[in-house]
Amino acid sequence: MPERLRVVCYVNQFFGQIGGEEKAGVEPLSRDGAVGAARAVQQALGDAGTVVATVICGDNYAAEQSDRALAAMVALVAAAKPDLVVAGPAFLAGRYGVACGALCAAVQAQLTVPAVTGMHAENPGVDLYRRSVYIVQTGAEATRMLPEAQRLVALGLKLARGEKIGAPAAEGYFARGVTRNVVTETTAAERATAMLLDKLAGRPFASEVPRPSFASVPAPRLVKTLEGATIALVTDGGLVPKGNPDGIEALNATRYGAYSIEGKDALDAAQYENPHRGYDTTWVKQDPHRLVPVDVARELEQRGAIGKLHETVYSTVGVATTLAQSARMGAEIAEKLRAAGVDAVILTST
Amino acid sequence: MRLELRWFEVRELTVAPATALAGAPARLTGGRLEVDLEALRAQLSTDPRLAGVRLDAVHPGERVRIGRVFDVIAPRAKLDGGVDFPGVLGPIAKAGHGRTAAIAGVAVVATDQQSDQVAGALAVIDMAGPNAELSRFGRTHNLVISAWPAAGTARSEYLAAVRLAALKAGVVLAQAARDAEPARTEVFELPPSPRVPAELAHLPRVAYVFQIHSHQRPTGVDEGILYGDPIRRMLPTIVHPNEVLDGGVVRGFMGRNATTWAIQHHPIIRSLYARHGRTLWFAGVVVTVAHATEPERVRSAFLTAGLVAHTLGADGAILTKIGGGAPHVDMAQAAAHCEALGVKTTVIVEDMSTDGSAEGMILFDFPGVDAMVNVGGGQELLAFPAMERVIGADDLAPKLSGEMRATYGTLCGAIEQIGATTMMAEVR
Numbered sequence: 001m002p003e004r005l006r007v008v009c010y011v012n013q014f015f016g017q018i019g020g021e022e023k024a025g026v027e028p029l030s031r032d033g034a035v036g037a038a039r040a041v042q043q044a045l046g047d048a049g050t051v052v053a054t055v056i057c058g059d060n061y062a063a064e065q066s067d068r069a070l071a072a073m074v075a076l077v078a079a080a081k082p083d084l085v086v087a088g089p090a091f092l093a094g095r096y097g098v099a100c101g102a103l104c105a106a107v108q109a110q111l112t113v114p115a116v117t118g119m120h121a122e123n124p125g126v127d128l129y130r131r132s133v134y135i136v137q138t139g140a141e142a143t144r145m146l147p148e149a150q151r152l153v154a155l156g157l158k159l160a161r162g163e164k165i166g167a168p169a170a171e172g173y174f175a176r177g178v179t180r181n182v183v184t185e186t187t188a189a190e191r192a193t194a195m196l197l198d199k200l201a202g203r204p205f206a207s208e209v210p211r212p213s214f215a216s217v218p219a220p221r222l223v224k225t226l227e228g229a230t231i232a233l234v235t236d237g238g239l240v241p242k243g244n245p246d247g248i249e250a251l252n253a254t255r256y257g258a259y260s261i262e263g264k265d266a267l268d269a270a271q272y273e274n275p276h277r278g279y280d281t282t283w284v285k286q287d288p289h290r291l292v293p294v295d296v297a298r299e300l301e302q303r304g305a306i307g308k309l310h311e312t313v314y315s316t317v318g319v320a321t322t323l324a325q326s327a328r329m330g331a332e333i334a335e336k337l338r339a340a341g342v343d344a345v346i347l348t349s350t
Numbered sequence: 351m352r353l354e355l356r357w358f359e360v361r362e363l364t365v366a367p368a369t370a371l372a373g374a375p376a377r378l379t380g381g382r383l384e385v386d387l388e389a390l391r392a393q394l395s396t397d398p399r400l401a402g403v404r405l406d407a408v409h410p411g412e413r414v415r416i417g418r419v420f421d422v423i424a425p426r427a428k429l430d431g432g433v434d435f436p437g438v439l440g441p442i443a444k445a446g447h448g449r450t451a452a453i454a455g456v457a458v459v460a461t462d463q464q465s466d467q468v469a470g471a472l473a474v475i476d477m478a479g480p481n482a483e484l485s486r487f488g489r490t491h492n493l494v495i496s497a498w499p500a501a502g503t504a505r506s507e508y509l510a511a512v513r514l515a516a517l518k519a520g521v522v523l524a525q526a527a528r529d530a531e532p533a534r535t536e537v538f539e540l541p542p543s544p545r546v547p548a549e550l551a552h553l554p555r556v557a558y559v560f561q562i563h564s565h566q567r568p569t570g571v572d573e574g575i576l577y578g579d580p581i582r583r584m585l586p587t588i589v590h591p592n593e594v595l596d597g598g599v600v601r602g603f604m605g606r607n608a609t610t611w612a613i614q615h616h617p618i619i620r621s622l623y624a625r626h627g628r629t630l631w632f633a634g635v636v637v638t639v640a641h642a643t644e645p646e647r648v649r650s651a652f653l654t655a656g657l658v659a660h661t662l663g664a665d666g667a668i669l670t671k672i673g674g675g676a677p678h679v680d681m682a683q684a685a686a687h688c689e690a691l692g693v694k695t696t697v698i699v700e701d702m703s704t705d706g707s708a709e710g711m712i713l714f715d716f717p718g719v720d721a722m723v724n725v726g727g728g729q730e731l732l733a734f735p736a737m738e739r740v741i742g743a744d745d746l747a748p749k750l751s752g753e754m755r756a757t758y759g760t761l762c763g764a765i766e767q768i769g770a771t772t773m774m775a776e777v778r
Contacts, residue, residue, distance in 0.1 A: 177708040179775040181726045188698050189617030189769030192668050192723040196696040199721050200554045200666045209711050209722035252704045280642050322705045
């Protein structure tokens, strides 16, 4: 790595001194050296690096032609052969913040060049890109450009030099929502006791695990009577035909199976197995209806209590499955059920 | 109830021929523990469930990887006629009182020499290299037990026999200290929970809820956990903390990031003892199990909260779990019931994420359960350097001796779910 890092800055039309809102349609362009707000980045870099180019793009163009704008900006960045990209800071400017996040993510992924940006906590770019991009927390307005630029540059230099990045609070970036094992000073037991005493005394305490913000999914209303409805059976309890034909994983599943029950009044235990590693499957293996009640559902169908039992059962293994995989599998299964005209689902879990 | 742990620091573990020890299987001289491995091996081989026993002594700094670790035991021996590991090794008797010899610097490591029946159950200890620093058991002198099942021995019986051998070995080692003067003595004395002196009545009363097993996998007949009981349908039970420290509780056979060693040194019990009478009043311990069905889980959660709030009269409680996802939720549900009764809680979780995302760290969101400490993520990958020798898991030796990438959960002693370790998953 060269001693003086080559740095490319990205700024919008305003911070690039092209103009205000009336110039927001300006297409991406590149200027040699540090232009406009990029001068603060150069000042912050000092001898550590040189801003070799400043890429400028109008906010409206970046927002309205986002794919085209991004491709053009990545090409302009690549042409300058940077060791580091510094985007913004965008403060509370929404279109600008989103563009900064998108550009940083793209240069990291496509050019494998480290990138850093900065913005205010309420900038929509934070939620969109904090997982993939180091975003330094800044104020809402550009009243303190130099100190903000210094903080971006400090983190950016660490990234460019491959140095160890500290915790979000220490480095001043938004938590990226990833976890990493670190060795602490005290045992978990000591920390738990101290935390409890703080909680009991009404003192502030810092939980080591963020509360999850699971989106609530309201159950839709069944618009028909049960007598006219097609009902499907879906489970994450791991019931699969013998041989586990879809190779559904014993934990951390990424696959699910669709299994026909056409012509079956009940499930024959001998034809099924269960790879699920999160619970004692003894009783389900003994009688699969304890998990997937085909027997009772058929009776209800024959009695006319439900319109029809859907002839496909969907099954996966729900243990240590990531939220992302769960959401994907759930959406895919729901789509197939809807396409097949299923009105309601009995979802059995363990 | 008063328990005295008499500590002996061992800095050197050596193998001695029988003639040198005058008939005793082990001898302690200063900081040196000499063991007649052949005599001890013969003693452990009498179990008809085992076809063969091998003992190895390994030391910090040796380029050795101990493979398929099943459990780790701290050498302890009751003095004055007390019973060792009552209900499992000795007859059922009250644990937690009297004097116990305890050896520091040495651990008994039981390995599982049967082929790996459950994928992912592999646990190893490195005696050298960076991972020796991450696990306490990389820094102890270890007596490693390898044993093979006799023909016709079922899996659960085999594991029971291996664990029994390890407990016996631990007792034999600690008995060598029987007549010696300890380096230090630790006293654990807790009066009956309601008897608080008036001048200490202002202290917050803190209970510990110790989940000692998860029935995700049902226990075997010989899988004694609480005084030898496989606790199959156990309801929440109050025990004296000394009973936990002194062999009344041992780990079950499913050992995900939990060892009997950690239970014998229980870090939360010690932490509460250390502050007892100063910044808190240690109100007692409730042992629970994670159940397999919903009614059992709910019943256990509200009974636990009732014992904590109404019987122990606690203002606060710390809860831990043993096992995977179901016990994690069971623990949180019990914590939520405690919070509903006005008892403030802190829970210790393992980072449950399998993809390193903070949103996957926990599997619950209960009101009030907002104070969480974590022991790190067992699924994060860790590099294991090549080693010269593998002990235990003979069938895997070629694979285990090489360089490998495996999870933090694979390194026995890096993460202890009851909080004995310093690992933490930091959200970044």
